[in-house]
Structures are given as C-alpha cells and as structure tokens.
Amino acid sequence: MAQASIGDSEFDRDTAVTLRAPGTYDAELSAGWTIIHAVNGGYLLAMLGRALGDALPHADPFTVSAHYLTASAPGPAVIRTELVRAGRTLSTGQASLFQYAEDGTEVERIRVLASYGDLDALTDDVRTTAKPPVIPPIEYCFGPEDGPAPIPGSSAITDRLRLKLDPATCGWAVGAPSGKGEMRGWFGLADGRDADPLSLLLAVDALPPTGFELGLKGWVPTVELTVHVRCRPAPGPLRVSITTRNLAGGFLEEDTEVWDTADRLVAQSRQLARAPRV
Incomplete structure (x- = not known):
C-alpha cells in the first residue's frame, strides 16, 4: 500500500472544512475518530485548527487552548471563527464548533483561543533541559492488536492510528496497572501519513489516558x-x-511531550480531565 501524503490522507479528509461565508465553515465529524461513542478531543482540535489556519493571516498553530463544553457526536457541524488580532509574526483568533440539537437549536461543543505564526521562520536557537522519553524500539512495544481484547467501543480511532505502547505502561491492559500516572508510546497515522502541525494537535490526545495506569x-x-x-x-x-x-477532587491533569525522529520536542500540552467515577 502506498504511503499517504500530507494533504491527501484519511486524516486530512476527515478534518476538512468548507467555507460557507467569511469566517464560517461547514464540517462533518467522522465516526471514525470516536472513543466509546465520543468524538476524540484531539481530532476535534485538529479540525478547528484547520479552520483557524484558513481564516487567520498565519497558517501554523503556535498555541491552541480549547474548552470542551459539551460532548460532540459524529455528524454535521458548523465552525465560526473570529480574528482577534493580526500582528507581524503572530495572529490570534478564536473559534467555536456548533452542532444541532434534536429541536434544531445550535449547541456549542468547543471554544478555542489560538495564536498562529510561521514555524519555518523560527530561529535555530534551542536551550533546553528536556530529554526525549526512553521508549523501547517499536518492535518491542504493544499495539491494540496485541491486547487480550479491545476496549469496548474504542476500535474506531485505533484503526486509524499506528500506536505502539511502552510495555511498562501497559499493565492496565492485563488487569495489573502500575499505579503510576504514566503513558508512553510511538504514534503515527495508520495510512503512513507523516506528522505536521495539525496532526500534532491529535497526537497529544491520542494515547490511552494515564488514568488507566492509575487503576481507573x-x-x-x-x-x-x-x-x-x-x-x-x-x-x-x-x-x-x-x-x-x-x-484530586475528581479531576486529573495530563502533561504531554511529543518528540520527532530528530530528537526535537515538537509539541507540549496540558489538559484537565474529569476522572471516571468509581
């Protein structure tokens, strides 16, 4: 099978947006990116990121902050964007994704504030104490196909990803979680498409939650x-x-680092999530 390219892959097609009017885009949330019937938050962020990249003077996301207001469902959606400020090196905008309730009223699902720039214009000066995570080679890591059974309702998104998890963070899959809030692994898209800034928005939210290794x-x-x-x-x-x-208090944070094959820290994230009720 030929490797998909950036701009011509399932991820690109499923995050596509169509301009309806200035700042307003139509979209279709694909059922292929769901986890237990909910649309994955990283996939949604990538779709909103694509709309903002089209609407703003700059194309590359630098920082994107999203509040998830209500659960999204596969089907049609509307994204409305607004330019907040346009500068020489950075542009800031906001966007909201809406879907329709059964009575036809609009329901806001996500609200985003983001700054965009030109990643190719960044300097080469790097001063860091961050180090790439130590993960076994891909052939020694485990994917969904290696588990005893799939997580109910989770196969849709895993079929579209090439995930291989560090065995040290897979205890939850065999009923023996480590008790540590850690998850590590290799990430790629199943069709072989290379990563770009938009797919990084997916990558930070694509692995199983650390709560699994905490026994949740x-x-x-x-x-x-x-x-x-x-x-x-x-x-x-x-x-x-x-x-x-x-x-604590029914909520947990997840701090994520994403590293590329050149040993560069290409993305970081922090999210606040609600822990499952026990």
Missing part, C-alpha cells in the same frame, strides 16, 4: 486542553510521553 476504568473526558506547537516535525513516527502527578 471508564471515559476520561477532557475539560480543557492547551497545546504548544514548538516546531515542524521531521518525517517518521513520533514518541509521546504523558504524565499525571495529581488526581
């Missing part, structure tokens, strides 16, 4: 997610590391 079961819905895109990723699979240090 069930859906972990995102309340707020902020992503920083640091540079354009090199071709090849990404390494994703997620940690949770604090679960």
Whole structure:
C-alpha cells in the first residue's frame, strides 16, 4: 500500500472544512475518530485548527487552548471563527464548533483561543533541559492488536492510528496497572501519513489516558486542553510521553511531550480531565 501524503490522507479528509461565508465553515465529524461513542478531543482540535489556519493571516498553530463544553457526536457541524488580532509574526483568533440539537437549536461543543505564526521562520536557537522519553524500539512495544481484547467501543480511532505502547505502561491492559500516572508510546497515522502541525494537535490526545495506569476504568473526558506547537516535525513516527502527578477532587491533569525522529520536542500540552467515577 502506498504511503499517504500530507494533504491527501484519511486524516486530512476527515478534518476538512468548507467555507460557507467569511469566517464560517461547514464540517462533518467522522465516526471514525470516536472513543466509546465520543468524538476524540484531539481530532476535534485538529479540525478547528484547520479552520483557524484558513481564516487567520498565519497558517501554523503556535498555541491552541480549547474548552470542551459539551460532548460532540459524529455528524454535521458548523465552525465560526473570529480574528482577534493580526500582528507581524503572530495572529490570534478564536473559534467555536456548533452542532444541532434534536429541536434544531445550535449547541456549542468547543471554544478555542489560538495564536498562529510561521514555524519555518523560527530561529535555530534551542536551550533546553528536556530529554526525549526512553521508549523501547517499536518492535518491542504493544499495539491494540496485541491486547487480550479491545476496549469496548474504542476500535474506531485505533484503526486509524499506528500506536505502539511502552510495555511498562501497559499493565492496565492485563488487569495489573502500575499505579503510576504514566503513558508512553510511538504514534503515527495508520495510512503512513507523516506528522505536521495539525496532526500534532491529535497526537497529544491520542494515547490511552494515564488514568488507566492509575487503576481507573471508564471515559476520561477532557475539560480543557492547551497545546504548544514548538516546531515542524521531521518525517517518521513520533514518541509521546504523558504524565499525571495529581488526581484530586475528581479531576486529573495530563502533561504531554511529543518528540520527532530528530530528537526535537515538537509539541507540549496540558489538559484537565474529569476522572471516571468509581
């Protein structure tokens, strides 16, 4: 099978938006990116990110902050964007995704505030103490096909991803969670499409939740997610590391780092999520 290219892949088709009027876009949320019947938050963020990249003077997401207001469902949606400020190096805008209730009224699903720029114009100066996560080679990691049974309702999105998890963070899959809030693995799209800034918005929210390794079961819905895109990723699979240090009051945070094949930190994120009720 030929490898899909950026701009011509299932991910691109399923995050496509159509301009209806200035700042307003029609979209179709695909059922192929669902987890237990809910549309994945990273996929939704990528779709909103595509609309903002078209609407703003700059094309590349630098920082994107989203509040998830209500659960999205597969089907038609409307995205409304607004230019907040246009500068020389950064443009800031906001966007909201709406769907229709059974009575025909609009329901806001997500609201985003984002700043966009030109990743190719960034300097080469890097001063960091961050180090890539230590993950075994892909052939020694585990994918959904290696588990004893799929998570009910979760196969739609996993069929579209090439995920291989670090065995040290897979105890939950065999009923023996480590008790540590950690999840690590290799990430790619199933059709071989290389990563770009938009797919990084998906990558930060594509691995199983760290709550599984804490011994929690069930859906972990995102309340707020902020992503920083640091540079354009090199071709090849990404390494994703997620940690949770604090679960309190029924909420937990997930801090994510995404590294490319050139050992560069290409994206970071933090999200607040609601822990499953036990």
